[in-house]
Amino acid sequence: MPLTRSQNRRKLTEQEGRILLAIQAIKKQEKLLIREAARIYNIPYTTLYARLRGRQNRVELRVNSFKLTEIEENSLKK
DSSP: OOOOHHHHHHHHHHHHHHHHHHHHHHHHOTTOOHHHHHHHHTOOHHHHHHHHTTOOOHHHHHHHHOSSOHHHHHHHHO
C-alpha cells in the first residue's frame, strides 16, 4: 500500500533530521567516514555525500525555483 502524503512528508522530515545529525557528526569527528555515518544514521550514502558537497535539500531547491513571491502571485491572480 503506498504512503499517504502526510506519511511521506513525515518520512522525509525524519530523514532530513538524520542527515543533519550525520553532517554534524562528521564535522565534529574528523575520523568518521561518510559511509559509516550513512550506515549509523540509516540514510543513503549518495545523499549524504551530495549534501556534504553543498547540494541543498529538495524543499530549499523548490522554494528558490519560484520566480514570484506568494504575495506577487496572489496580486496577479486578482
